[in-house]
Amino acid sequence: MEEYKSEEEFLKNYDPKQYEQLSMTTDILVLSVSDQTQENYRKTSKKMMSILLVKRNNYPFKGKWCLPGGFLDVKKETLEQCAMRILKKETNLSHIYLEQLYTFDEIKRDPRMRVVSTSYVALVDKNKLTEMINQDASWFDITLIEEKDNLVDITLDNGEELITFQIKKTLKESTTDRYYFSISKNKSLAFDHPIVILSGLERIRNKINYTDIVFNMMPEYFTLGELQQVYEVILGKKLLDPAFRRIIADKVEKTNKMKTGEGHRPSVLFRYKRK
Amino acid sequence: MEEYKSEEEFLKNYDPKQYEQLSMTTDILVLSVSDQTQENYRKTSKKMMSILLVKRNNYPFKGKWCLPGGFLDVKKETLEQCAMRILKKETNLSHIYLEQLYTFDEIKRDPRMRVVSTSYVALVDKNKLTEMINQDASWFDITLIEEKDNLVDITLDNGEELITFQIKKTLKESTTDRYYFSISKNKSLAFDHPIVILSGLERIRNKINYTDIVFNMMPEYFTLGELQQVYEVILGKKLLDPAFRRIIADKVEKTNKMKTGEGHRPSVLFRYKRK
DNA sequence: CCAATAGTGTCTGTGAGACAGTATAAG
DNA sequence: CTTATACTGTCTCACAGACACTATTGG
Numbered sequence: 260m261e262e263y264k265s266e267e268e269f270l271k272n273y274d275p276k277q278y279e280q281l282s283m284t285t286d287i288l289v290l291s292v293s294d295q296t297q298e299n300y301r302k303t304s305k306k307m308m309s310i311l312l313v314k315r316n317n318y319p320f321k322g323k324w325c326l327p328g329g330f331l332d333v334k335k336e337t338l339e340q341c342a343m344r345i346l347k348k349e350t351n352l353s354h355i356y357l358e359q360l361y362t363f364d365e366i367k368r369d370p371r372m373r374v375v376s377t378s379y380v381a382l383v384d385k386n387k388l389t390e391m392i393n394q395d396a397s398w399f400d401i402t403l404i405e406e407k408d409n410l411v412d413i414t415l416d417n418g419e420e421l422i423t424f425q426i427k428k429t430l431k432e433s434t435t436d437r438y439y440f441s442i443s444k445n446k447s448l449a450f451d452h453p454i455v456i457l458s459g460l461e462r463i464r465n466k467i468n469y470t471d472i473v474f475n476m477m478p479e480y481f482t483l484g485e486l487q488q489v490y491e492v493i494l495g496k497k498l499l500d501p502a503f504r505r506i507i508a509d510k511v512e513k514t515n516k517m518k519t520g521e522g523h524r525p526s527v528l529f530r531y532k533r534k
Numbered sequence: 535m536e537e538y539k540s541e542e543e544f545l546k547n548y549d550p551k552q553y554e555q556l557s558m559t560t561d562i563l564v565l566s567v568s569d570q571t572q573e574n575y576r577k578t579s580k581k582m583m584s585i586l587l588v589k590r591n592n593y594p595f596k597g598k599w600c601l602p603g604g605f606l607d608v609k610k611e612t613l614e615q616c617a618m619r620i621l622k623k624e625t626n627l628s629h630i631y632l633e634q635l636y637t638f639d640e641i642k643r644d645p646r647m648r649v650v651s652t653s654y655v656a657l658v659d660k661n662k663l664t665e666m667i668n669q670d671a672s673w674f675d676i677t678l679i680e681e682k683d684n685l686v687d688i689t690l691d692n693g694e695e696l697i698t699f700q701i702k703k704t705l706k707e708s709t710t711d712r713y714y715f716s717i718s719k720n721k722s723l724a725f726d727h728p729i730v731i732l733s734g735l736e737r738i739r740n741k742i743n744y745t746d747i748v749f750n751m752m753p754e755y756f757t758l759g760e761l762q763q764v765y766e767v768i769l770g771k772k773l774l775d776p777a778f779r780r781i782i783a784d785k786v787e788k789t790n791k792m793k794t795g796e797g798h799r800p801s802v803l804f805r806y807k808r809k
Numbered sequence: 810c811c812a813a814t815a816g817t818g819t820c821t822g823t824g825a826g827a828c829a830g831t832a833t834a835a836g
Numbered sequence: 837c838t839t840a841t842a843c844t845g846t847c848t849c850a851c852a853g854a855c856a857c858t859a860t861t862g863g
Contacts (some may be wrong), residue, residue: 281556281608283650301813301862333556333648338639354708362637362652364613373608375558375650377637433629435809436745470711484814501817502852523814524860534710576835576840759841776844777825798841799833 263318285342286328286378286452288360288459289350291385292476292489293400301522306488307400309385310415310456311349312422314395319370320449324415324422326456327396328376342379350392356382356475360459368451376450380459382475403460403495410443411457422447426457467493471510474531482518482526483507509534538593559651560617561603561727563635563734564625566660567751567764568675576797581763582675584660585690585731586624587697589670594645595724599690599697601731602671603651617654625667631657631750635734643726651725655734657750678735678770685718686732697722701732742768746785749806757793757801761786784809 289311294304312324327349331341339357347353360378368374385398399415399422406412409428414421425444431437440454448456466472473489487503509532516528564586569579587599602624606616614632622628635653643649660673674690674697681687684703689696700719706712715729723731741747748764762778784807791803 281558281606283556283558299813301811303814331556335641337641338637338650356709358712359636361634362613364652366610366612375613375652377639377650434631434746437633471709482815499853499855500815501819501854504816505852519861521814522862523812524816526815574840576838578841757842774826774828775842776827776846779843780824794834796841797835798839799843801842 280373282372282374283331283333283338284328284374284376285331285338285345286326286363286376286450286455287342287346287357287381288326288378288456289346289381289383290459290463290476291383291398292492293385293398295400303484303488303521306485306492307402308460308492309398309400311392311396312399312415312417313349313393314397315449316395323449324447325449326378326452338377339379342381346381348393349396350383350388352383352387356472358462360455360462363451363455365451378455378459380462382463382472384476384478386478401460405495409438413453413456420447424448424453426453464493464495471531474510477531480514480516480528480530483511483529484526486511486529555648557647557649558606558608558613559603559649560606560613560620561601561638561651561653561725561730562617562621562632562656563601563653563731564621564656564658565734565738565751566658566673567767568660568673570675578759578763578796581760581767582677583735583767584673584675586667586671587674587690587692588624588668589672590724591670598724599722600724601653601727613652614654617656621656623668624671625658625663627658627662631747633737635730635737638726638730640726653730653734655737657738657747659751659753661753676735680770684713688728688731695722699723699728701728739768739770746806749785752806755789755791755803755805758782758786758804759801761804 291309291311293307293309295307296304311327313327315321315323315325327345329341329345331338336344339359342357343353343355346355346357358380360380362375362377364375366373368376397417399417402414402416404412404414409430411426411428412423413426414423416422423444424442424447427441427443428438429441431439440457442451442453445453463472467490473486473493476489477486483504486507487498487500490503491498511529512532514528514530517525518528519525566584566586568582568584570582571579586602588602590596590598590600602620604616604620606613611619614634617632618628618630621630621632633655635655637650637652639650641648643651672692674692677689677691679687679689684705686701686703687698688701689698691697698719699717699722702716702718703713704716706714715732717726717728720728738747742765748761748768751764752761758779761782762773762775765778766773786804787807789803789805792800793803794800
């Protein structure tokens, strides 16, 4: 089944009837925070959001990157269990923050047959990743730029490869605050995954202010500067120190540990405080 | 297929293989606002949230009430189009506010076979309902009471029949702000619809403060008192007049119409002002 | 000392909460 | 005149935004 020379040939030989008429998959947006160490010894390492992608070695979209995902085992598992299973397979992580994002169901979103995909967002702390993942998987740093005219440019960078795509946000008919997304530029990502990614990033951005989800991406001990950087990178804007500290004051607790050796004043390490 | 005497007999004779292995449905939470006229001529009519339910005349759950919904036509339509089609069939309404809510996929949620259901919330203005709907459909007024211990009691009333159920909200493992819902009392509603209903009501409650969705349930002209009542019934609490008027000031515009004949001072009619 | 971040004190303006007061129709 | 709602004025308190200042390390 993997010997075809082109996507066209593959599709010509693909028989939808050998499967059920309708299938479901899950796609998982595995998000984490990465550090980019700076040349200047004084500067702190720069935080970025990063996302886990997998290189496809099967048709369709052979050779393109995509979100980790897979088919639902109809007899045995729920969609969330399916996502957990795939997450475990790719990252060897379990007990992870996992949240249903959206169900994508355009009729032609998968060229093989009708596939409806329910996407999930997983937030992980990279430091807990002991065994490395799947050979074909890789972490990409995310850069998101919101232009005028409701165009969003996203760049993903894993150090070797740059993936860029652009999404257009169009106001839904007779609304003032709801958009649908359409892909306006995309070369390297499979399926409708550009839209899934933007949806997930916006979900996290919205939730960061009224939930405690950030701490799923933080190590146990962190400085307030680090935490603030994560907020800034998710929200896409700078925050003022005193205001930030006021906001998160009751979510964290001081420990007696310090982070030193950074070329400037040491910082107290904090820990997430559950309510 | 409809001649069975009991649910057990029906299920015994039901052959899942005559269908595909996995099916998808949509369930639609059609929400609107109703008026309950008061005996006292001075008092304004009391607003309530109301929801459209359909009485099932097929197995499974024959005789119980459920959300309007139906199977996805895999070849022809998206889930949203499917929801629109059903909405049109039940209410004869189109161009309606429709928003994807959540995908419910418990393995045994449908006793026939594996059915995954993507639910939608529709907000409608009842006044636009010209032709009456399906014989088996009926509007139910909603009363929601949040008890201690994260128990939620919901009562639905269509004037003839009272439907009550209770849902328990349990904190998800290692979170402080995410719950899953389980049905703790339910006699009259089919499937997992109690959970769908509560999810939808919470979604609307959350969105009312940062979107303009309310106006989808309002007639073209309304008084600020009426609008405030709708907010109050959705949020489940009283609001202070001056604060409310400040908040919605830039979302509405005064017209030169008045509402009179109410046994007290007349009220200016407003209209939704798009930004 | 310098560069860079850590961490705090405090002013100011905005805006929500609260309450009280005035306005005006039907009966 | 009464009742019920419509609508407005204004005080207060909390808090986000803003800025300035002090503290502390490695080199």
